[in-house]
Amino acid sequence: MRTDDLIQALVADRTSREGPVARRLAVMVAIGVLVSLALYAAILAPRDLAAAVLMPRFAFKLAVTLLLAAGAAPLLTRLARPDGVPGILALGLLLAPLLLAVGIGIELIVLDPSEWRVRLVGDNAVACLLCIPLLSLPVLTATLTALRHGAPTRPRFAGVVAGLFAGGLGAFLYATHCPDDSPLFVAAWYPLAIAAVVAMGCVLANRVLRW
Amino acid sequence: MDRCDPDWTDLMRQAIAGNAAAYDSLLRDAAARLRPIVRRGLLRAGHSGTDAEDIVQEILIAVHLKRHTWDDTRPVGPWIRAIAHHKTIDALRRHGNRHDLPIDDFADLIAAEEPRPSVADADVGRQLATLAPGQRQVIQAIAIEGLSIGEAASRFTMKPGAVRVALHRAIRSLAGQAGRL
Numbered sequence: 001m002r003t004d005d006l007i008q009a010l011v012a013d014r015t016s017r018e019g020p021v022a023r024r025l026a027v028m029v030a031i032g033v034l035v036s037l038a039l040y041a042a043i044l045a046p047r048d049l050a051a052a053v054l055m056p057r058f059a060f061k062l063a064v065t066l067l068l069a070a071g072a073a074p075l076l077t078r079l080a081r082p083d084g085v086p087g088i089l090a091l092g093l094l095l096a097p098l099l100l101a102v103g104i105g106i107e108l109i110v111l112d113p114s115e116w117r118v119r120l121v122g123d124n125a126v127a128c129l130l131c132i133p134l135l136s137l138p139v140l141t142a143t144l145t146a147l148r149h150g151a152p153t154r155p156r157f158a159g160v161v162a163g164l165f166a167g168g169l170g171a172f173l174y175a176t177h178c179p180d181d182s183p184l185f186v187a188a189w190y191p192l193a194i195a196a197v198v199a200m201g202c203v204l205a206n207r208v209l210r211w
Numbered sequence: 212m213d214r215c216d217p218d219w220t221d222l223m224r225q226a227i228a229g230n231a232a233a234y235d236s237l238l239r240d241a242a243a244r245l246r247p248i249v250r251r252g253l254l255r256a257g258h259s260g261t262d263a264e265d266i267v268q269e270i271l272i273a274v275h276l277k278r279h280t281w282d283d284t285r286p287v288g289p290w291i292r293a294i295a296h297h298k299t300i301d302a303l304r305r306h307g308n309r310h311d312l313p314i315d316d317f318a319d320l321i322a323a324e325e326p327r328p329s330v331a332d333a334d335v336g337r338q339l340a341t342l343a344p345g346q347r348q349v350i351q352a353i354a355i356e357g358l359s360i361g362e363a364a365s366r367f368t369m370k371p372g373a374v375r376v377a378l379h380r381a382i383r384s385l386a387g388q389a390g391r392l
Contacts, residue, residue, distance in 0.1 A: 001339055001354060006268050007238045009354035009382060010275045011231050016379045018279040081280045083293035151277040153297045210301075211273065211386075 021080040021150040032142025036135050036173060044177040057181035060103050064186060065175055068096035069168030072161050079158040080150030093164060103183035120188050122180035132193035136170025140201055144208055152209050159205020163198030223287040242267055245295050252299050270298045272386045346381035349374055
């Protein structure tokens with residue numbers, strides 16, 4: 001087909017424009033979170049939240065995980081566009097690690113060194129490593145589906161950010177269940193579990209985000 | 212680039228609002244300006260320039276199918292350039308070439324227009340033969356014979372909505388051919 005003919009066809013199809021990417025992302029993420037919640041309800045149970053929220057360590061781990069997802073979210077809408085460069089928004093990814101570092105520092109100061117090891121190892125390391133990726137997977141799938149609707153020109157980086165976003169939300173859900181509250185436990189195991197989600201995001205995105 | 216940018220942005224806004232003439236001149240102008248740049252990129256990567264027209268068509272289809280990813284508060288030029296760069300790299304990679312195209316190539320969208328492709332080159336474009344028959348007859352009537360949606364509808368005794376759907380699907384399948392080349 002000649003290029004002029006193709007242009008004629010594209011012009012005739014001009015009413016077919018799809019909805020904005022940002023809205024698609026929001027809708028898909030909402031669906032992903034609902035599926036994750038259903039999964040959570042099926043396999044885990046929340047702790048006594050009313051009492052737990054008042055405990056600083058519990059509130060801290062919720063804040064760190066939520067901050068990770070919140071730092072990644074604005075990057076996602078940007079990376080969904082072909083001309084979207086991460087720019088200064090990439091710094092948002094550092095917020096959660098920084099907060100975690102502060103938490104570790106405080107924990108090391110207030111805890112007796114003899115307790116460090118016990119808190120770090122905790123009782124739920126295996127559950128943490130299994131449940132966080134599991135709870136993140138629906139959100140990751142939904143996010144990648146929405147990115148497919150966009151036109152990302154940095155598919156692997158978009159996959160990494162999608163993994164951090166989904167991993168943050170999955171970790172947030174898991175944190176409401178897990179009785180290990182010490183920032184030392186969070187620092188030892190959460191990043192490992194989230195790294196698995198990030199690796200999945202990167203590999204999947206590289207295959208799926210082609211257009 | 213700077214000179215034509217506000218113009219393109221304006222054309223794209225009108226196109227999205229439904230103005231056929233604006234969309235037509237935007238796509239034609241973009242094709243004319245992209246053609247020499249794509250060809251130069253291919254030659255520099257050690258390929259013949261004969262695939263250039265095919266890549267230009269791929270870029271136009273991507274611009275069309277992904278126009279919802281354009282943020283209409285920004286100029287459209289850099290957005291088109293990003294798509295063109297991505298599609299050209301992608302084509303080079305499919306030909307087993309990991310050559311990194313300097314992004315500056317597309318900074319120069321004001322480059323002189325190149326002569327239209329010769330008749331032989333024109334055959335390199337998107338292949339209609341692979342489409343489902345229903346889609347093919349609709350896109351052929353509209354693209355090559357220049358029928359409107361309404362005219363195509365009465366010729367094939369279809370509803371205009373069904374013609375639109377067939378046309379859109381045909382364009383999507385043309386976009387999907389790229390990976391199988």
